[in-house]
Amino acid sequence: MNYKKIWVAMAVLSSIIVSSQNLIPLKYPETKKIKHQDTYFGVKISDPYRWLENDQSEDTKEWVKRELNFTHAYLEKIPFREQIRQQLLDLWNYEKISAPFKIGKHTYFYKNEGLQSQNVLYRRDDKGITEIFLDSNKFSNRGTTSLSKISFNKKGNWVAYSISEGGSDWNSIIILDTETKKQKDDTLKDIKFSAISWLGDEGFYYSSYDKPKEGSVLSGLTDQHKVYFHKLGTSQAQDKLIMGGKKFPRRYLKADVTEDQRYLIISAANATNGNELYIKDLKNKTDFIPIITGFESNVSLVDTDGDDLYLLTDKDAPNRRLVKTTISKPTPDTWKEVIPESQEPLDLKTGGDYFFAIYMKDAVDIVRQYNKKGELVRDVILPGKGSITGFSGKKDETALYYSFTNYITPKTIFKYQIETGKSEIYHRAKVNFNPEDYVSEQVFYTSDDGTKIPMTISYKKGIKRTGENPTILYGYGGFNISLKPRFSVVNAIWMQNGGIYAVPNIRGGGEYGKKWYDAGVQQRKKNVFHDFIAAGEYLQRNNYTSKAYMALLGRSNGGLLVGATMTMRPDLARVAFPGVGVLDMLRYHKFTAGAGWSYDYGTAEDSKAMFEYLKSYSPLHNINRGTCYPSTMVITSDHDDRVVPAHSFKFGAELQAKQDCKNPILIRIEKDAGHGAGRSVQQIVAENADLISFALYEMGIQKLK
Known part of the structure; x- marks a missing residue:
């Protein structure tokens, strides 16, 4: 008897058994399919889960319950899930x-x-x-009703604040006498995407839409924004329409009264890029005067000085510049440059009658102080490389505050003396985390078309590049939003457990100005995904990690990023977390304010070429049978009326139906939560305990070190 042959045969058989086990999908909750098709430029597209778009139907509610039970049962078997949750709670428990x-x-x-x-x-x-x-x-028993915005009048005797219930973008506004803390007037209802801006003791301006007549309140289309003035002592029904509605249809309207109370400024837009700007001289009781019309550029008023107006704009300056004009003739042909465009994108704050220019160089902030003539006063000395917020205040302030943070430095607040430029620590977070034990390095890698992309990689000192380090690759890549370094308790726990946290500053963001942003929109959107894929390949090629130990993470537009990446390159990572993602690219614009995202994405109705491009990467439409996708936790919330949960429901159901291996597809649905803002600490901890423990478990880790 040839024992060697028998041993080889048994080894092969064992290999076949293990392999076949890895190909056996889990038994997922039943999700019915219906016969539904849409036609785009003669092409029929099936949508068997269209019924899941109705978030109020009993069928959808029952399906949600089944998916919640399935997800909970799977997560329950992770042996260190509770340990991770407790670690998060312990580290989170510090005064802020x-x-x-x-x-x-x-x-x-x-x-x-x-x-x-x-x-x-x-x-x-x-x-x-x-x-x-x-x-x-x-505000609520479960801590799920949050404060959205708060605005005091100039004297400080009145305050109006908006609240969000369960994370919804639909808010209510409550008015208080600040001396007695007693409520004034009835609560204003159905407020959405609104500032609150006071005019003396008279009342305040706010914005909203009519409640949708078709679909639920959470998913119905909202299209025409309106600016109202609420006069104290009157009912909401008496509020005066200032701008918007059918006579002036715009998707987004924002009203602000200037610090001197002289001007009312209204920004009008139809998309998340490009706006018009209108000004009304309240002192001289003029009609609205257009500063700029059309949507080819972005313009905002940052300060006034009598008749003079200071504007921040990317018109003729992709990285933005500060210009000056006057109320008598504020149109672009009169603009005079105060702070010119530079190689770094510019943001601007005001305080103490100075301008504070916040430049971004390779995703790190630099601050310079200027006077009203645009003359450099000083370069502000910051505590290190990272990101700052603050440097805002009234004209009579002598000191301003700003906060500093990066991936391994908890937020520290500084008090800044405007005339001397001296900073002193106002408050340092007493979190049980020592930055000296960690490394945060910036590298540059090359995307598929030769573009250089920066990426920050953070981890605990002493980690060796063995290719076996659990790694989260986090990205966004859209809407001109920049990912600047900031400290997170969640990331700290990940790193404390031996993980690497990597953030590439991919195209579609604003890290290098408008050109960087535009390189990742519409029929250039795939640049974003290729940049993200190249980041993962860089980490693997340089032995920070490997496919078996990599997780992809992103939320909202970042959820689209993860969904597109995992369907384009299912072999790139072991785990994927598409969070509250835009995942049905053919129908995203049919819900809530989704039509306003068309500058970034284009729509399937724009043209045949645009339809074909969207279809070629739409995560929902690129899930194929016979493919092993990463272990996936699709994350959404039942009150998300920004990116409606139907995106995640349909994507998760399609993944479960077509997954061709043992890697689990879970759908995690948070109750009484929205797109992200306003969640309670308990909700945040619970979600991230599930996220971290699922990632480590699917990477084959059985217990924590």
């Missing part, structure tokens, strides 16, 4: 304080003692007596 801001005779600031569901607004008077002014934890 915001920079203070003075309104009237009080100084206000936000504070969270550690694990409070929502932040609490405190105030301190001139005698040093501190009290709770507004505790949003008392």
Whole structure:
């Protein structure tokens, strides 16, 4: 008997058994299919899960319950899931304080003692007596009603604040007398995508849409924005329409009263890029005067000085510049340059009657202080390489506040003396995390077309490049949004457990200005996915990690990024987390404010070429039988009325139906939550405990070190 042959045969048989086990899909909850087709330029597209778009139907609700039970049962078997959750809670439990801001005779600031569901607004008077002014934890029993926006009038005797229930973009506005904390007028309802801007003691401006007549409140199309003025002492039904509606149809309208209370500014837009700007001289009671019309550029008013207006714009300056004009003739032909365009994209803040120019160089902030003539006062010395927020204040301020952070440095708030340029620490977060134990390095890699892309890679010191390090590759790549370094408790826990966190600054973002952004829109959108894929390949080629230990993560437009990447390159990573993603690219514009994203994406009705391009990468439409996709957790929320959950429902159902191996496809649906903002600490911790533990478990890790 040839024992060697028998051993070889048994080894082969064993290999076949293991292989076949890996090809056996899990038994997922049943998802019915219907016969439904849409026709685009003569091409029929099947949509068997169209019924899941109705988030209010009993069928959808029952399907959600089945998927929740399936997901919960799978996650329950991860042995260290509770351990990860406890690690997150322990590290999260530190006091968090915001920079203070003075309104009237009080100084206000936000504070969270550690694990409070929502932040609490405190105030301190001139005698040093501190009290709770507004505790949003008392808005609801579960901590799922959050404070969206708050606005005080100039004297500080009135405040209006908006609240979101369950994360919805539909808000309510409540008005309080700040002395008595008693409510004034009835609560204003059905407010969406709105600023709140006061005019003296009279009242305030706000924006909203009519409630959708077709579809549910959460998914129905919202298209024509309206600006109203609410006069104190009157009902919402009496509020005066200022701009918008059928006579002036725009998808987005935002109203602001300037600090001197002289001007009303309204920005009007139909997409997330490009806007018109209108100004009304309230002192001289003029009609609205157009500063710029059309949607070819972006313009915002950043300051006024009597008749002079200061505008930040990318018109004739893709990286933006500051210009000056006057109320008598504010159109572009009169603009005079104050701070010219540079090689780095410019953002601008004002305080103490100075301009603070925040430039971004390779996704890291640089700050310069200028006077009103555009003369450089000084380069602001920052604590290190990272990102800052702040440098905003009133004209009479002598000191401003700013915060500094990066991937391994918890947020620290500094007080900045405007005349001397000296900074001192105002508040340092006392989080149990030592930046000295970690490394955050920036590298540059080459995308498929030769474009150089920066990427920041953060990890614990001592990690060796063995190719076996659990790695999260996080990206966004859209809407001119820049991913700048910031500290996160979630990322800290990932790194503490031996993980690497990598963030490439891919095209579609704003890291290198308008040209970088435009290189990732419409029929250039695949540049974004190729940049992300190249980032993963760089990490694997340089032995930071390997396919077996890589997870892809992104939310919203980043959810699209992950969905497109995992369907284009299912072999790139072991795990994928498409979060609240735009995943049906043929129908995204049919829901809520989705039509406003057309600058980035284009729509399937634009042209045959645009339809074919969208279809070629739309995650929902590129899932194929016979393919082994990564272990996937599709993440969404039941109150997401920004990117409706139907995207995730349909994508998850299609993945479950066509997955051709053992890698699980889970659909995690958060209850009483929206697109992301306003979630309670408990919701955030629970989601990220599931995310981290699922990633590590699917990478083959059985217990934590």
